[in-house]
Amino acid sequence: MNRSKKIMAGIASVAMLAGVASVYANPADKASAEEPVIFSADFEDDECGFTRRGEAETLEVTDAAAHGGSKSLCVSTRAESWNGAQIALDGLIEAGQQYLVTAYAKTEWYSTLTLSMQYDNADGETQYGNVLSMSNEGSDWSAYENVKFSFPPGSTNMHLYFEASDALTKIYIDDFTISNLPDVEIEDLTPLRSYYTDAFKIGTALTPSDLASKPFMKLVDKHFSGSITVGNELKPDYVLNKKSSLAYYEETGDDTNPQVSLAAARSVLDYCLENNIPVRGHTLVWHSQTPDWFFKEGYADDGEWVSKEKMTQRMENYIKNVMETLEKEYPDLNIYAWDVVNEAWEDNGSPRQAGSNNVQSGQSAWVKVYGDNSFIDYAFKFARKYAPEGTLLYYNDYNEYIDGKTNAIIEMAERLKEQGLIDGIGMQSHLDVGFPSAAQYKNALKKFAATGLDIQVTELDITTADTNAAGFEKQAQVYSDIFDAIYEYKDSISAVIFWGVTDDASWRANQTPLIFDSEYKAKPAFYSIIDGLEPTDPPVTTPSVTTAPAETTPQETTPLETTTPSETTAPSETTPVETTEPDSKGSYGDLNSDGVVDLSDLSLLSLHLLKEETLSDDILKYADVDGNESINLSDLARMRQYISKRIDSLGPKK
Numbered sequence: 001m002n003r004s005k006k007i008m009a010g011i012a013s014v015a016m017l018a019g020v021a022s023v024y025a026n027p028a029d030k031a032s033a034e035e036p037v038i039f040s041a042d043f044e045d046d047e048c049g050f051t052r053r054g055e056a057e058t059l060e061v062t063d064a065a066a067h068g069g070s071k072s073l074c075v076s077t078r079a080e081s082w083n084g085a086q087i088a089l090d091g092l093i094e095a096g097q098q099y100l101v102t103a104y105a106k107t108e109w110y111s112t113l114t115l116s117m118q119y120d121n122a123d124g125e126t127q128y129g130n131v132l133s134m135s136n137e138g139s140d141w142s143a144y145e146n147v148k149f150s151f152p153p154g155s156t157n158m159h160l161y162f163e164a165s166d167a168l169t170k171i172y173i174d175d176f177t178i179s180n181l182p183d184v185e186i187e188d189l190t191p192l193r194s195y196y197t198d199a200f201k202i203g204t205a206l207t208p209s210d211l212a213s214k215p216f217m218k219l220v221d222k223h224f225s226g227s228i229t230v231g232n233e234l235k236p237d238y239v240l241n242k243k244s245s246l247a248y249y250e251e252t253g254d255d256t257n258p259q260v261s262l263a264a265a266r267s268v269l270d271y272c273l274e275n276n277i278p279v280r281g282h283t284l285v286w287h288s289q290t291p292d293w294f295f296k297e298g299y300a301d302d303g304e305w306v307s308k309e310k311m312t313q314r315m316e317n318y319i320k321n322v323m324e325t326l327e328k329e330y331p332d333l334n335i336y337a338w339d340v341v342n343e344a345w346e347d348n349g350s351p352r353q354a355g356s357n358n359v360q361s362g363q364s365a366w367v368k369v370y371g372d373n374s375f376i377d378y379a380f381k382f383a384r385k386y387a388p389e390g391t392l393l394y395y396n397d398y399n400e401y402i403d404g405k406t407n408a409i410i411e412m413a414e415r416l417k418e419q420g421l422i423d424g425i426g427m428q429s430h431l432d433v434g435f436p437s438a439a440q441y442k443n444a445l446k447k448f449a450a451t452g453l454d455i456q457v458t459e460l461d462i463t464t465a466d467t468n469a470a471g472f473e474k475q476a477q478v479y480s481d482i483f484d485a486i487y488e489y490k491d492s493i494s495a496v497i498f499w500g501v502t503d504d505a506s507w508r509a510n511q512t513p514l515i516f517d518s519e520y521k522a523k524p525a526f527y528s529i530i531d532g533l534e535p536t537d538p539p540v541t542t543p544s545v546t547t548a549p550a551e552t553t554p555q556e557t558t559p560l561e562t563t564t565p566s567e568t569t570a571p572s573e574t575t576p577v578e579t580t581e582p583d584s585k586g587s588y589g590d591l592n593s594d595g596v597v598d599l600s601d602l603s604l605l606s607l608h609l610l611k612e613e614t615l616s617d618d619i620l621k622y623a624d625v626d627g628n629e630s631i632n633l634s635d636l637a638r639m640r641q642y643i644s645k646r647i648d649s650l651g652p653k654k
Contacts, residue, residue: 038092038099039178043071050085050173053161057083067104067141067174075162075171084171086118086161089151092178095119096153098212101131102145103176105162109138112165115147122154123263125243131160141174148181148504150212152267184215186520192223194535199487201278201495203227205459208267210505215520219501221275227336227495228272229280229458233265236283236290239322245299255298256313260321262329273333280458280497283339283396284319285379287357287364294318295365311369316382323386337495339396339426339458340383341376347399349408376412380421392494396426396458401436401444413451424454430499430508431462431482433474438481445485449492457486459499462525463511472512476524479515483529588625588651589639591615597650602639609636627652 041049043061052059056079066072075085093099105113114133121127131149134142151158160178164171193202204224210216220228232238244259262269272279295311296303306314326335344364346352351373355363366375376395383393395413399405409425416422425448431441448455462482464475486493500506504518515526589597591604605623608615609632615623623631626638642650 037177037179039087039176041073041087041176042069043073043174044069046071048073050087052083053086053163054078054080054083057085059085062172065106065172065174069174072172072174075173078164078167078169078171081165081167082116082163083167084161084163085173086159087176087178089158089160089178090156093151093158095151095155095158096212098148098150098181098209100146100179100181101149101160101177102147102179103162104141104143104174105136106141106172107136107138107164107166107169109166109169111136111138111169113142113171114163114165115144116161116163117149117151117159118161119151119155119158121152121263123261125263126157136164138169141172148213150209152208181213184520186215186218186222187522189222189522189526190530190535192515192526192530193226194537195530195533196496197536199490200493201226201497203229203278203280203495203497204501205229205231205282205497205499206268206271207231207233208264210501211267211271213505216501216505219516219520224498224501225275225277227278227280227497228268229282229497230265230268231282231499232289233268234281234283234322236286236294236318238264238289240291240294240318242291242293242299249299256310257317258294258299258314258321260318260325262325269330269333273330276334278337279333279335280456280495281335281338282458283342284322284383285315285340285366285375286342287352287362287366288343290357290365292356292358292365295369305365305369308370311375312378315375315378319379319382320386323383323388327388335388335391337392337394337424337456338383338387340393340422341379342396343398344373344376344395345397345405345408345412347402347405349404373412377416377419377421380416381419384421392423392454393421394424394426394454394456394458395422396428398428398430398459400425400427400429400448401441406444406447410447410451413448413453417451417453422453424456424494425451426456426458428459428499429457429461429482430459431478432511433462433464433466433471433478438478438485441482442485442488445489445492449489455489455493457493457496460496461499461506461508461513463508463513465511467512472524475512476528479525480528480531588622589642590622591619593619597639597642602636602643605631605636605639625650 039049041047046061048059048061050059050073052075056077057075058077060074060076061071062074063071064074073085075083078084101115103115105115107113112133113136115131117129117131119127132144132147134144136142149160162171162173196202202224203226204220206220206228207230210220239260239262241259241261244261245255245257248257248259249255269279271277293299293301293303294314295305297306326333344352344366351367352362352364354368354371356365356368357363367373369375380393387393395409395416397405397409400409413422413425427444427448429441445455460482462475462478464471466474486496498514500514502516502518502520503509503512503514506512506514515523515529517523587595587597589601591601594600604615604619608620608623620631623635625635625642638647638650
C-alpha cells in the first residue's frame, strides 16, 4: 500500500463542505425546540431554586444585573472560592445519561468563573469535576451555552454549581436551563482504522463521561476501536485510595503498601472488555495528577517527605497492587501496553525540578524524594516484574521532538533496553499547525526508530487558532504531513492514538485540535489522512450499547510547553494537470478557463459549494466532473483525485 502525498495547500476538502461551516454549531441548537427542558430558571418570578454551598453565602434575586429580563440570582458574602449557588439534580436527571446545560454568569470584577459538578459515586465517596471554566471581566456575561455534562452510573447527591477563583467577588447567574441531549446520526464513512489495518492500530482516549454520548460512541466504535487509552482514570490520583491506605496503615502499621481502586476506570474498562478492544494503561509513574500524600510519612498531606528507600517500597507495592487488581477484576481484558513513566524530562534533557506539582506546576515529587531521575529504572523494573507476560512497556512524553528531550529519552531508553525493561517509546504528539514542522517531527521519529524499540503515537492532536475555512485547510495539511512521516516509519510504529474524538470534548477544545467537529462530522483533517489509501476490512467487533459515563475532570493537565517555533514545512507544490477536451466549448474541471485543472479550480468549486461564491451556469457545466448531472461533493473529490494524478480523466465515462 503506497501512501501518496495528499492534501494540497488551499484545498477546501470534502469534509469542509460537509460540516466545517457549522463547526461551532451544536446539535442541540437544532434540537432545543424539539427536546423538553428539564429545568429552567430566569428568576423573573423571584423564585430561586438554588441553594448555597457553604455557610456564609447570601443568595437573593436581584435587579442589579440581568442577562435576560430584569432580574438574576446574586451570590454574595462568599468566603471561599468554591462557595456559590448549586442546583440539586437528583430526581431531575439520571446518572449515566448525557444532558445539556445553558447558563449565563458574571462576576463583579475579573475572576475565573467555573461551572462545576459534585456527586457521590457508587462507593459513597464525594467527587468533584469542572464542566467549563471561563474568564469573566466583571462586565459582560459569560455564556455557557449547550454545554454537555453527565454523571457516572450509580451517582447520588448530584449537583451543578458556579464557583469563582476570587472568593470576594459576587457571582450573578441568569437564564439557567437543563435539557435532554438528542441522539445524532453520524456520517456514513469508511472507518478510519480500516485504512491503516495493515500498518498500525488506530485508537483514541476515553473517559467515562464520553460513554454517555451515543453519537460520540458511534464514532469511537466505527473509527477508533483498534486501541483505547483510559484518558484519566488509571492515573495515580484516581487509582490510589487514600482512605483504604490509611486504614491498612492503621491496621498493620505498614505505610509502604498503598491501596488502589479501579472504581473510577470501571465503566471504560467494562466497555473495552465487552467489545474486545485492546487497552493502553496510562499511566503508572508521573509527576502530575499524583497526590502528595503518596510521598509523605503516614500518608499525611502535610507529613515529611519519605526516604528514597521507603518510596521504592511504596512504588513497588503500588505497581504490584495495580497489576494484581486488574488481573483479579479483569482477567479477560487485553491491557496490551502501559505507559510506565510519563513526562520525566525537561525540554533541555534535564530532570524536572524537585518539589510538588500540586504546589508549583511542573515540579516532581519523584525528583524531590530521589534527587534525580533514578526512579525511572525502578518503575520499569517493577512494571516488568508484575505486569502480565507480553505486556508492552513504554516511556511516554510530550515535546518529544525537541532535541534536548529527544536525546535524553533515547539515552534512557537504550539503557533500559539493555536490561530488557522497556519495549517502546510513546510520542504524545500534542502539536500545533505552527510547530513543530513535519521535518522536525520526522527527525525525532527517525531517531526513536533507530533504537530498535517500538513507537506509539499516544496522544495525537493538532491545534489551530484559526477556525475559519483557511485555518482548517492548514490544519488538514499539517495532519497530512505528520501522517506521511508516521506512515513512512510504519514498520516501527504499532499504534496511533488520538487524544479524543470531537473538538468540543477535547482538553484543548478552544483550539479545535481533532478530526471530528462538535456536530460529529469529519473535518478536512479526516480526509487528509486517508487520501491516497485504500481501505481494507478491519477486524469485526460488535459494539455493545453503552449507557455508562462519568468524570469530567480535564484530561492531560500539562500544557504544550512554549518553545521558539521553527518554520513549518511548506506544503509541496502541485504541478497543474493538463485538461482533457470533452467538447468544443471547454474542459471539465477548468473552472477559471486558463487551460489547466489545478488548485485554483478546486478552490472555486469548494467556495461555490460552501455558498461563499456563485459560479455562473456557463462555468458550472464544466464542474460536473463525475458526469452524474449534478454538482456536489462527489465532483470536488474527483477533481482532487485528478489533480493528485490518481485518475486520468474528468467528465462522463465513455
